[in-house]
Amino acid sequence: MEPEQVQAHQLSKGQLQQAIEKRCQDIEQLKTERKGVPKYILVKDLPEQVRFQQLRTEKKHFLDTIKLIAYRAETALAELACARR
Numbered sequence: 001m002e003p004e005q006v007q008a009h010q011l012s013k014g015q016l017q018q019a020i021e022k023r024c025q026d027i028e029q030l031k032t033e034r035k036g037v038p039k040y041i042l043v044k045d046l047p048e049q050v051r052f053q054q055l056r057t058e059k060k061h062f063l064d065t066i067k068l069i070a071y072r073a074e075t076a077l078a079e080l081a082c083a084r085r
Contacts, residue, residue, distance in 0.1 A: 043051060
């Protein structure tokens with residue numbers, strides 16, 4: 001290799017090494033910041049307009065019934081598909 005090529009290669013290698021070190025520092029800083037963020041948000045800490053609303057009992061029973069019917073229909077179709085093989 002020519003001396004100019006070697007010098008250019010070493011220069012680019014040094015720049016890449018600096019970029020890697022900078023990124024590693026950024027990663028460590030982000031990890032430190034992430035540790036300071038709580039893992040869970042309590043419902044009482046949510047704004048009123050985005051809090052979860054509890055379903056009325058009748059509505060919950062209706063939805064559960066729909067889910068049960070769908071599950072039974074899916075199971076019946078799966079049994080039909082397996083019986084034909």
